[in-house]
Amino acid sequence: MPRSSFVNLSLGLLLLLGASVVNAQRSYCAEDPFANPSEDRCNPLRYIPVIWGAITALVLYFIVAILLTVQFFRYGGKYFLCLVIGCYCYGIGLCMRIPFRSDPHNTTIYIVQYLFIVLSPCAFLAGDYILLGRIVSHLSGDRHLRPVRPNKVTLFFVLSDVATFLIQAAGGGLSISQKPAMRDAGQKIFLAGICLQLASFAFFTCLWALFGIRAYKRDPELWGMAWWKPLYWALGFTCAMFLIRSVFRAVELSEGYTGYLATHEIYIYLLDTLPLFLGVTTYIYFWPARYLRADTKVIKDEQDMSSVDHAATPIPDLTQTGERPVEAVQEVKK
Numbered sequence: 309m310p311r312s313s314f315v316n317l318s319l320g321l322l323l324l325l326g327a328s329v330v331n332a333q334r335s336y337c338a339e340d341p342f343a344n345p346s347e348d349r350c351n352p353l354r355y356i357p358v359i360w361g362a363i364t365a366l367v368l369y370f371i372v373a374i375l376l377t378v379q380f381f382r383y384g385g386k387y388f389l390c391l392v393i394g395c396y397c398y399g400i401g402l403c404m405r406i407p408f409r410s411d412p413h414n415t416t417i418y419i420v421q422y423l424f425i426v427l428s429p430c431a432f433l434a435g436d437y438i439l440l441g442r443i444v445s446h447l448s449g450d451r452h453l454r455p456v457r458p459n460k461v462t463l464f465f466v467l468s469d470v471a472t473f474l475i476q477a478a479g480g481g482l483s484i485s486q487k488p489a490m491r492d493a494g495q496k497i498f499l500a501g502i503c504l505q506l507a508s509f510a511f512f513t514c515l516w517a518l519f520g521i522r523a524y525k526r527d528p529e530l531w532g533m534a535w536w537k538p539l540y541w542a543l544g545f546t547c548a549m550f551l552i553r554s555v556f557r558a559v560e561l562s563e564g565y566t567g568y569l570a571t572h573e574i575y576i577y578l579l580d581t582l583p584l585f586l587g588v589t590t591y592i593y594f595w596p597a598r599y600l601r602a603d604t605k606v607i608k609d610e611q612d613m614s615s616v617d618h619a620a621t622p623i624p625d626l627t628q629t630g631e632r633p634v635e636a637v638q639e640v641k642k
Contacts, residue, residue, distance in 0.1 A: 341412045346571065351412040352422075354571040361573065362405040365581050369399035372585070375592045385597030387438050394431025395588050401425035402581070423480065426557070429584055430473040433509055433550060437465035439543055439596055440516055447530060448606045452522035453515065461515060468508045475501030499561040506554040513547040520544075535604060542594035549587035553580050 337350035345351050373395035379385075380392060401424025408417045441462035444453055453461065479501055482494025520540060524531050531537075556579035560569040569575045 337413050345412060348412070352415070352418045352565070353408075353412065353573075354566055355573055356412060357405045357409045358573060359406065359409055361577055362402055362409070365577065365585075366399050366402035366406075368585060369395060369402060372589050372592065373399060376588070376595075379592060379595040379597075383595055383597035385595065385600075387442065388435055388591075388596055390431045390438070391435030391588060391591065394428045394435070397424050397428040397431065398584065401428060419480075423477075425580075426480070427473060427476060429550065429553060430469050430476075430505070432546075432584060432588060433505070434466050434469045435591075436509075436543060436546055436550065437469065437512060438462050439539075440512070440519070442596065442600055443536065443540060443543070444519060446600045446605060447523075447536060449519065449523060449527070449530060452519050452527065456515065461512075465508060465512050469505070472501045472505040472508065475504065495561065495565060499558070502554070502558045502561055506551075506558050509547070509550060509554055513544075513551060516544055516547055530606070533606075536599055539594050539596060539599040542590050546587040546590055549583040549590075552583040556580055556583075 338344070338348045341348055341351055342356060345356050346354050348354070373392060376392045376395060380389065401421045404417055404421030404424070408414060408421060411417065441458040444450065444458040444461070450458055476498050479494045479496070479498030482490050482497060556569070556575070560567065560575075563569055569579075
């Protein structure tokens with residue numbers, strides 16, 4: 309799905325950039341955009357971005373993106389490239405806040421930075437959607453998600469992610485129109501996309517919890533395998549971080565583009581940039597391909613669950629406890 313995520317991101321960019329053509333220079337722009345930005349209708353942010361905030365955030369995001377890239381080339385995991393690409397795109401959005409600070413009436417710069425900052429997290433959510441399906445399939449734990457199948461989890465939620473992405477992109481394009489009616493419609497469409505995304509991800513988080521609860525209560529052997537649980541808990545932590553961001557964006561948009569949250573930069577960094585940063589940073593260490601390897605694959609026999617012999621190939625540096633993973637069931641029917 310990484311290619312699809314990238315294509316959809318590009319499509320959203322074209323939608324918003326196309327809409328910007330309609331938004332020509334307006335005669336009611338303030339002569340001095342720095343005098344009173346909160347009342348300047350030509351400044352879509354209604355504030356002047358803080359330079360040190362943008363620089364600090366973009367440097368941190370690009371560092372994380374580079375480290376994630378290193379992990380990809382070191383361990384593999386093409387299925388997780390969407391998260392890496394999303395991290396670079398979010399950094400680009402933060403970078404665009406720097407030139408916008410010098411030219412707060414530049415609609416094109418605003419559109420580009422807004423697009424990448426608001427829509428790039430769709431790639432982060434897609435990464436989590438893919439990862440849960442991979443974990444469940446790797447553990448042959450389908451029965452703990454019944455009646456939902458792991459491959460259906462990934463397909464359904466990634467498709468919902470793409471759909472909400474396109475809804476948000478369309479709403480963002482309409483919201484910069486000169487016509488008040490179209491701006492209002494665009495805001496409502498964008499809010500609908502965010503709310504649908506929030507509902508979808510909240511449901512996904514419930515499925516994540518359901519799998520853990522069922523594995524703990526019904527499958528002591530599977531739960532006793534310590535090697536996969538760090539990745540499982542890391543996924544849960546990222547779900548919590550991404551939910552914080554999604555709730556914030558839903559509340560922010562419900563107030564409108566000139567609401568209190570949208571026009572105070574501190575909340576963007578604390579409730580959007582920071583939670584997303586903590587979430588994606590988690591995968592620098594808990595890179596999925598370190599755990600979901602061929603020699604850790606759990607397979608089914610005719611009676612129950614068994615796995616390959618881990619004694620010959622112990623998993624290094626997974627728990628930092630010095631302990632080897634719990635041995636899989638190795639009894640062979642006689």
